Amino acid sequence: MLTATDDGGKRMSERDIADKILGLLVGGHDTAAATCTFIVKFLSEFPDVYDRVYEEQMEIARSKSAGEVLNWEDIKKMKYSWNVACEVLRLTPPVQGSFREATTDFIFNGFSIPKGWKLYWSVASTHQNEKHFPKPEKFDPSRFEGSGPDPYTFVPFGGGPKMCPGQEYARLEILVFVHNLVKRFKFETLIPDEKMIANPVAVPANGLPVRLFPHKA
C-alpha cells in the first residue's frame, strides 16, 4: 500500500492506508473470531450436533500420523462441520449488512427506487425468510445438505462483485479451529443465555466463558 499508485501515479494518503488496515483487521479478524465463538456456543447447546462434528473430525484426526498437519484434502472432508458453521453464520451473522448505491431507477416490491439512492441490504433479515428457511429460528445444519439454500438467500459473505474476498480463507481458519478444539475438548457454557452486544460485530457480552472437558487419551 505504501508504494501502490493509482492510474495517475498518485500514492495513497496515510489516512487512507490506516483506514484500509483497520477495515482488514475488523473485516478479517473479528468476523471469523465471532463465528468461532458462536460455533462454541451452539455446539455446547446441541450435544447431538457436537457428536457428529466430533466424529467427522476424529475420522480425519485418526487418518493423520503424529504431528502431521491438516491439508486441503482434509478441509474438503469437513462437510458436516462446515454445514454447522453455515447454520451458525445464518443465525448469528457477524456482518449485519452493508450499503449499495442504485445505478439506475428501478421498482422493488412496489417501491420506486431512484438512481443514486443508498440502499441497505440486511444479512440477518434475509436469513430469517421463512420461504427459504422454514422455522427460521431453529438451529438446523441439515439446511445446508445437498445443493443447500437458493442463491442470494444465504449471504453472510455478501453477494455479487463486492462479495467478501476472504470467504475461503475464513472457511479454512474456522474449520481448522473446529478441528483442533473438538478433537481435544468437549465444553459447556458457564453463563446461561449470555447477553449479546454489537462490538461492532455481534459477540457475547462476557466473552462466552466455557468449562472445558478434555477427552480421555
Ligand code: HEM
Ligand atoms: C466469517 C468471516 C467473514 C464474514 C462473515 C465476512 C463478511 C463480509 C461481508 C458481508 C462483506 C461485504 C460484502 C458485500 O458488500 O457484498 C465483506 C467484505 C470484505 N471482507 Fe469479509 N468476511 C469474513 C472474513 C473475512 C476475512 C478472513 C477477510 C480477509 C482476510 C475478509 C476481508 C474482506 C474485505 C477486504 C472486504 C471488502 C471487499 C470489498 O469491498 O470489495 N473478510 N466481508
